[in-house]
Amino acid sequence: MSVRRPLPRWADVALLPLLNLLLALIISGAVVMLIGQNPLDALRIITYGAFGYGEGFGYTLHFATNFVFTGLAVAVAAHAGLFNIGAEGQAYVAGIGAILVGLTMDQTHWLLVLPLAIIASAAIGGFWALIPGYLQAKRGSHVVITTIMFNFIASALMVYLLTRVLKPVGQMDPTSAAVTGAGKLPQLRDFMSFFGYAPLNITIFIAIAALILVYVLIWHTRLGFAMRTLGHNPVASSYAGISNSRLIMITMTISGALAGMVAVNQVLGVQARLQLDFPSGYGFVGIAVALMGRNHPIGIALSAMLFGALYQGGLELQFSMPAITRDMIVVIQALVILFTGAMEGLLRPGLESAFMLYGARQKAAAPAGPGS
Amino acid sequence: MTPWAIELIGINKRFGEVHANKDIDLKVKRGTIHGIVGENGAGKSTLMSILYGFYTADSGQILVNGTPHAITDSRHALQLGIGMVHQHFTLVDNFSILENVVLGVEHSPLLAPTFAKARAELKRLASEYSLDVDPGAIVEDVSVGLQQRVEILKALYRGAEVLILDEPTGVLTPAEADHLFRVLRVLREQGKTIILITHKLREIMAITDSVSVMRQGEMVATLETAGTSPEELAELMVGRRVLLRVEKGPANPGKVLLEVVDLVVTDDLKVPRVKGINFKVRAGEIVGIAGVAGNGQSELLEAVSGIRDQKSGDVVLNGSKLSLEGDDGAARARLAGLAHVPEDRQRMGLVINFEEWENSILGYQDDPAYGKGVLLDIDAARRQAAERMEKFDIRPTNVRLKTANFSGGNQQKIVLAREMERDPLVLVVGQPTRGVDIGAVEFIHNQIIKMRDAGKAILLVSVELDEIRSLSDRILVMFDGKIVGEADPATATEGELGLMMAGIGTKEAAP
CATH class of the missing domain: 3.40.50.300 (P-loop containing nucleotide triphosphate hydrolases)
Structure with a gap:
């Protein structure tokens, strides 16, 4: 006998996240008030900064591009019951692939650079996730632990490479040589002056393609069916003749490859060189993006936009309200992550009872009998 | 007071x-x-x-x-x-x-x-x-x-x-x-x-x-x-008359379709649970395995159907040995014509959060009937699921409904429809009516007998002695990982079977 009935789909995917967001904004507003600023002003500045003018909107879309990739990476793994916390490290090492393609192909054409950079970044990012996948599948080491540890290994590896191997002779900064020619991906501002100086580039179309491909993968392919079976019930998947160990490795590789796309965007699209710590937290925010987006591409697109707007609007807020420091922005972002990600179930029981009360008064014609 | x-x-x-x-x-x-x-x-x-x-x-x-x-x-x-x-x-x-x-x-x-x-x-x-x-x-x-x-x-x-x-x-x-x-x-x-x-x-x-x-x-x-x-x-x-007794004609056994030879299976802790078992199941007969739960029946079912690796021994299906090693052994068993209705449908036989049609292809998701290449032909799968729903009287008749919202009996029918409609050579069934309403029990028993009469070999495992006795054509009694006796359901009394199930029986197993 189930007492609680699930929410209607629209409430689950739209109403609940909106209420969570609202709650996060109310508490953020309280924090802003505590330091003597007007929260409504702050909200207006954030909104205007993120959506109000071309360049700001361009930045929002640029940040959202990164969040789409890492959100999808987390979501794909989640569908197979795997919690990939290593998107950060996977994106980081994928930078090697992106910069090597960018530097060697700098004298050719971006139409060549882009596909090769995608392949190289996906391969390295995927490989970086495959190792934890292998350890989980064959050795039973939990991916949550190993992917976290692989973030640190990635970080150490990249410091070594950037200070010893990739740094041009005679340069002080721990960065690679810069790409100057075809290695730099086309910027949207070159075609649409609307975007001002925003670093929004061609990679956003890769992100849109990735959203569609992941949707098809999860819900329209045999592989996706197997992944969802594994994610819901590993016993049933081995009953169904699915090789759980092989599937774990395949899924982690796909997940890592998606995270690797951040490298294409950041390294070849924005910075034109490989820098220390270029993923700067996009991988971790991807967890919140996937959680808030319910692991569905449409949800991920929307929550990636939200976090993109928070990033960009937060930067604006720092400029326009000097009392609000960078740390305050981090607090606000953290509150949104907390309420939409970590505590997304907070309002669920209340909302469910509210719907049940409403539903009981309605003479609903649902045919369902009591579940056994 | x-x-x-x-x-x-x-x-x-x-x-x-x-x-x-x-x-x-x-x-x-x-x-x-x-x-x-x-x-x-x-x-x-x-x-x-x-x-x-x-x-x-x-x-x-x-x-x-x-x-x-x-x-x-x-x-x-x-x-x-x-x-x-x-x-x-x-x-x-x-x-x-x-x-x-x-x-x-x-x-x-x-x-x-x-x-x-x-x-x-x-x-x-x-x-x-x-x-x-x-x-x-x-x-x-x-x-x-x-x-x-x-x-x-x-x-x-x-x-x-x-x-x-x-x-x-x-x-x-x-x-x-x-x-x-x-x-x-x-x-x-x-x-x-x-x-x-x-x-x-x-x-x-x-x-x-x-x-x-x-x-x-x-x-x-x-x-x-x-x-x-x-x-x-x-x-x-x-709310209506129910037949508590199964009605079936005499069995008409043909050639051996399933043979288990010297099978040894260990559990997850490497403890042997099946200790060298031999038996044959012929076309057109139901062989029931009676026994108190926990005497190796579950491990036997899982090994025969390729889910659990066997330690030694062979499973022979229609004359050829099945290779069941690796964690996708169940796929090869299915391809060879072995269908399996698992003991625990919610833990193993179904993904309870899936829509009904998704469960109706579980295990057969790579079958060409559900599309070419990597894509899944969802329409074909749903169409087929709807047909099976009608045939097996699965209610409510909505292939998009989440499986958890079906009653136990209807969930079991989803599994049975999936495994029986593939027209397998051998059907392995564990606890077919556990937690199933009386009305559905009758239906499920009749389906199993229909499979037998269509010339399939059926291996039935159940802890309900009544069910074993009324469905089986031959009864094998399992105790402590071994088959300790064989009985004819027509003549064996509950007392005799009970003694064998407790490991006190004397009759030697005939393979």
Whole structure:
């Protein structure tokens, strides 16, 4: 006998996240008030900064591009019951692939650079996730632990490479040589002056393609069916003749490859060189993006936009309200992550009872009998 | 003082639009065993949960010993002397029996005085009700039957005068069930009142004094057990005539389709559970494997169907040896023509969160019938699922409905439809009617016999001896990982089979 009935789909995917967001904004507003600023002003500045003018909107879309990739990476793994916390490290090492393609192909054409950079970044990012996948599948080491540890290994590896191997002779900064020619991906501002100086580039179309491909993968392919079976019930998947160990490795590789796309965007699209710590937290925010987006591409697109707007609007807020420091922005972002990600179930029981009360008064014609 | 220990008057409970209890009246006489029967979803558990304080009734009255009470939670119910033994035990596995008994009712900050008191109390309960336990034993080390005894002791220790038992024999061996019934009789003699929820009519007939039948949230009858029959109860539960006995013609065995040779299987802890088994199943016959749960049947099923790796031995299907190694062995077994209805549909046979049509292709997701290449032809799968729904009378008829929202019987039909409609050579079936309503049992049994008559080889494993006896053409008895005997269902008595199941049989197995 189930007492609680699930929410209607629209409430689950739209109403609940909106209420969570609202709650996060109310508490953020309280924090802003505590330091003597007007929260409504702050909200207006954030909104205007993120959506109000071309360049700001361009930045929002640029940040959202990164969040789409890492959100999808987390979501794909989640569908197979795997919690990939290593998107950060996977994106980081994928930078090697992106910069090597960018530097060697700098004298050719971006139409060549882009596909090769995608392949190289996906391969390295995927490989970086495959190792934890292998350890989980064959050795039973939990991916949550190993992917976290692989973030640190990635970080150490990249410091070594950037200070010893990739740094041009005679340069002080721990960065690679810069790409100057075809290695730099086309910027949207070159075609649409609307975007001002925003670093929004061609990679956003890769992100849109990735959203569609992941949707098809999860819900329209045999592989996706197997992944969802594994994610819901590993016993049933081995009953169904699915090789759980092989599937774990395949899924982690796909997940890592998606995270690797951040490298294409950041390294070849924005910075034109490989820098220390270029993923700067996009991988971790991807967890919140996937959680808030319910692991569905449409949800991920929307929550990636939200976090993109928070990033960009937060930067604006720092400029326009000097009392609000960078740390305050981090607090606000953290509150949104907390309420939409970590505590997304907070309002669920209340909302469910509210719907049940409403539903009981309605003479609903649902045919369902009591579940056994 | 009234003779009624419990009186429920006009109880109503709704969950959303589901009316789980409609105007229920129930009176339970003190010092009797009162049975409550009904199909899954009839509202038995809801009613008992209201009595035990898990739910609050929307309307109605509860009288305990003639005094009305509004029972707010289970602690309150316990204070009123109502205790419950759940179907799924609520014990801490790595605690000792003593620790479990006092859990939540420790009356002193230091545990020593509590333990001393509990030890004395347990000794008294043991002598009074023949409920012997070793208080120091760790719960996970003792048998399921003993764990249940701990649950009963917990309730008695808390001063229960009325004991509610929810499907208490589902997990017990026949011998353990017999012992439980002896204990219940002793409890009755000592003046305790027992409410027994079950779907096994035989138990109702064997032990209760009176019985209430629920159907679709309503109390349809309360009868004296002595004046009724299983047939009458089944009819009341389902609302129509039910055939309790399976009707089938004689078997017509053909060539050997499934042969198991010297099979040895270990469990996850590398403990051998199947210890060298040989048997054959021919086309057109049902071979039933009888045995008390936990004697290697589950491991046998999982090894034959390729889910669990075998340690040694062969599984031969239609003359060719199956290669089942690796964690995708089940896929190869299926390709070779072996269909498997697993013992536990919710844990293994279904993904409970999937829509119905998704479960109707589970295991066959790589089949060309569901599309070319990497893409899944969802329309084809849904069309086929809808056809099967009609053929197997799966309700509600909505292939997009989440599988968890189907009743147990309909879930089992989803699995059966999937495995039978593939037209396999060999069908391996575990516990085909566990937790299934009486109405659906009849249907499922008929489907299995239809498969047999179509010339399939069927291996049936069930812990319900009645089911094995009525469906099988040959019975193999399994004990401690070995086949200890073969019996002819037409002549073997329950006593003979019971002895073999307990490992005391003498007949040698004929392969």
